[in-house]
Amino acid sequence: MDHLRPLFTKYMDDSCTTAEIGLLMQYFNELENESGLKALIAAEMAKDVEEETDESALDKRLLKIYDQLQTDLIPAVPAAAVIRPIRNYFKYAGAAAVLLIVSAVLYFYVQRNQSSNVSNLTAGQLARDVGPGGNNAILTLADGSEISLTDAGNGELASQSGITITKTRDGELVYEIAKGKALGATQYNSISTPAGGQYQVNLPDGSKVWLNAMSSLKYPTVFSGTDRRVTLRGEAYFEVAKDQGRPFVVASSAAGKSQEITVLGTHFNINSYADEPVIKTTLLEGSVRVASGTASKVLRPGQQSAVSERIILTEVDVDQFVDWKNGNFYFDDENIESIMRKLARWYDIDVVYQGKIPDAVFGAEISRAKRLSEVLKGLETAGKIHFKIEGRRVTVMQ
Numbered sequence: 001m002d003h004l005r006p007l008f009t010k011y012m013d014d015s016c017t018t019a020e021i022g023l024l025m026q027y028f029n030e031l032e033n034e035s036g037l038k039a040l041i042a043a044e045m046a047k048d049v050e051e052e053t054d055e056s057a058l059d060k061r062l063l064k065i066y067d068q069l070q071t072d073l074i075p076a077v078p079a080a081a082v083i084r085p086i087r088n089y090f091k092y093a094g095a096a097a098v099l100l101i102v103s104a105v106l107y108f109y110v111q112r113n114q115s116s117n118v119s120n121l122t123a124g125q126l127a128r129d130v131g132p133g134g135n136n137a138i139l140t141l142a143d144g145s146e147i148s149l150t151d152a153g154n155g156e157l158a159s160q161s162g163i164t165i166t167k168t169r170d171g172e173l174v175y176e177i178a179k180g181k182a183l184g185a186t187q188y189n190s191i192s193t194p195a196g197g198q199y200q201v202n203l204p205d206g207s208k209v210w211l212n213a214m215s216s217l218k219y220p221t222v223f224s225g226t227d228r229r230v231t232l233r234g235e236a237y238f239e240v241a242k243d244q245g246r247p248f249v250v251a252s253s254a255a256g257k258s259q260e261i262t263v264l265g266t267h268f269n270i271n272s273y274a275d276e277p278v279i280k281t282t283l284l285e286g287s288v289r290v291a292s293g294t295a296s297k298v299l300r301p302g303q304q305s306a307v308s309e310r311i312i313l314t315e316v317d318v319d320q321f322v323d324w325k326n327g328n329f330y331f332d333d334e335n336i337e338s339i340m341r342k343l344a345r346w347y348d349i350d351v352v353y354q355g356k357i358p359d360a361v362f363g364a365e366i367s368r369a370k371r372l373s374e375v376l377k378g379l380e381t382a383g384k385i386h387f388k389i390e391g392r393r394v395t396v397m398q
Helices: 002-012 018-028 031-051 055-073 095-113 123-127 319-326 336-347 372-380
Strands: 138-140 146-148 155-160 163-167 172-177 188-193 197-202 208-211 215-220 228-239 248-254 257-263 267-272 279-285 288-292 295-299 303-307 311-315 328-335 350-353 361-367 386-390 393-397
Touching: 188 197, 188 208, 208 215, 228 319, 248 267, 248 279, 257 267, 257 279, 267 319, 279 288, 279 319, 288 303, 295 303, 295 311, 319 328, 328 336, 336 350, 336 372, 336 393, 361 372, 372 386
Parallel strands: 172 197, 228 248, 350 393
Antiparallel strands: 138 146, 138 188, 155 163, 163 172, 188 215, 197 208, 208 228, 215 228, 228 267, 248 257, 257 288, 267 279, 279 303, 288 295, 303 311, 328 361, 386 393
């Protein structure tokens, strides 16, 4: 083992020859040498903890270790199947905890590469696997007629009161004011996504909205008043076009509480699902005012408000709350009930618990393009939890 230590250091410094990389990978691909791999990673991280105090530098070092080993150790694993350790983990745990996550992920893929059965998911269950969601939504026009955006072809979908609605080849919905046409009375449209659906809409003012699964947005076909007001149910990410004269207002409600977000031009995410305990607003750029009842607070970038009995502001890692828009699940010390609510929305499944609900927490970043069985297998590798798939019913058990 000692003779490999300087070789591993060379490997992390990108100074190994092809032959030396082959020797290391041959050693690591033998399952009985897993403890040696852990020891080498531990030594590498311990050195960085002594030399570095900047969290972002440590995060980059951790991901470099993971990505290099993932690429060379198991080249057959496609990028879409990667479960990466969460970013910024040094804010929440020491190097030892990070090591456990890295080694557990590597162990999972070594086992998978050797065709070992480490899951309760049977071959029959895998054959009936549930695929991920996708661009799927219903557009409801002012006259009550509905258009399935999943089935509709690209191009112009409808024209109403001087407004043309177009579906792009990228699956976006775009509103444009037709040139030379007088606008009639304000009319409202709504777009809704089912379980397993998501969609992007470009509003008449140029603002962009990404809707997560089981969500809806109601909005006017043209913003003609003193403000730009929309109503959200569920979750959405907003990139609001700047307009100093007309604030953009998002009304939402959940868990018996309601709020209004007022902005001029900014990027933010709102989670207002009815089955979540609070309404969460996470700010990436600019500033927003959160109002609920008689209370109101102003958010700065990197902050999140939670509305329940009162408005609570906290500093957060914003990636955790907007990664869904970029195609990932991001779990940061998250309990299984919260995780399964997200999976239920995206995979359109029913979740039941058998016996005591496991109290384990999980930290990982997992692609939303993965099939359900892959996500569940990844969670099972952390131990203390198992799953059974029966059609679209998933049983969680210890």
